[in-house]
Amino acid sequence: SQQGEEDPQALSIQEGENATMNCSYKTSINNLQWYRQNSGRGLVHLILIRSNEREKHSGRLRVTLDTSKKSSSLLITASRAADTASYFCAPTPNDYKLSFGAGTTVTVRA
Amino acid sequence: DTEVTQTPKHLVMGMTNKKSLKCEQHMGHRAMYWYKQKAKKPPELMFVYSYEKLSINESVPSRFSPECPNSSLLNLHLHALQPEDSALYLCASSLEGGGSRNEQFFGPGTRLTVL
Numbered sequence: 001s002q003q004g005e006e007d008p009q010a011l012s013i014q015e016g017e018n019a020t021m022n023c024s025y026k027t028s029i030n031n032l033q034w035y036r037q038n039s040g041r042g043l044v045h046l047i048l049i050r051s052n053e054r055e056k057h058s059g060r061l062r063v064t065l066d067t068s069k070k071s072s073s074l075l076i077t078a079s080r081a082a083d084t085a086s087y088f089c090a091p092t093p094n095d096y097k098l099s100f101g102a103g104t105t106v107t108v109r110a
Numbered sequence: 111d112t113e114v115t116q117t118p119k120h121l122v123m124g125m126t127n128k129k130s131l132k133c134e135q136h137m138g139h140r141a142m143y144w145y146k147q148k149a150k151k152p153p154e155l156m157f158v159y160s161y162e163k164l165s166i167n168e169s170v171p172s173r174f175s176p177e178c179p180n181s182s183l184l185n186l187h188l189h190a191l192q193p194e195d196s197a198l199y200l201c202a203s204s205l206e207g208g209g210s211r212n213e214q215f216f217g218p219g220t221r222l223t224v225l
Contacts, residue, residue, distance in 0.1 A: 035216075040221070043202075045216075098212075
């Protein structure tokens, strides 16, 4: 399995602003998943984008995938205080394993 | 029911104790997972069960012993743990292990403290 590397490590934005974070990985994938974790709690699956997809939307979330650059981005639009969390990408080969990167910690200021 | 439940929420144990963590899901998922997460770190995979059989053990010390009594339940038996084993233990499940549909559903975790 492989690990994603998220960038930036931390992000602080004002409520209503957009937040963008990036994920890079090293080898070929079946899909790439994004998860959110609120402080000290379980992870919540946000979105799964398959290797043959380039962009996917879910509510205020927009995910892009560029397999030629081995990178993905997660955009959260019109952020809210409830979006304060750590966000992890998990580039997923065709097996059971999810390997998470260090994550991006997002703080949304009121 | 789209929930993974874990009990207990918190556990404090001594190094000589034996305890168990429990995880349950009723989504008909056939793959279940244990992860360990230290503070400010990402979750690390420990074990994977697929169709009630252990399919992956990520070189976890034998003081952690997983068990899958049936397709809805996953246990993690703990014995002779060390203080460095203190962490958040997360259980997850997915429809199946590999293939395209491997979105994982996580429980809220058990916060374990080893004294």
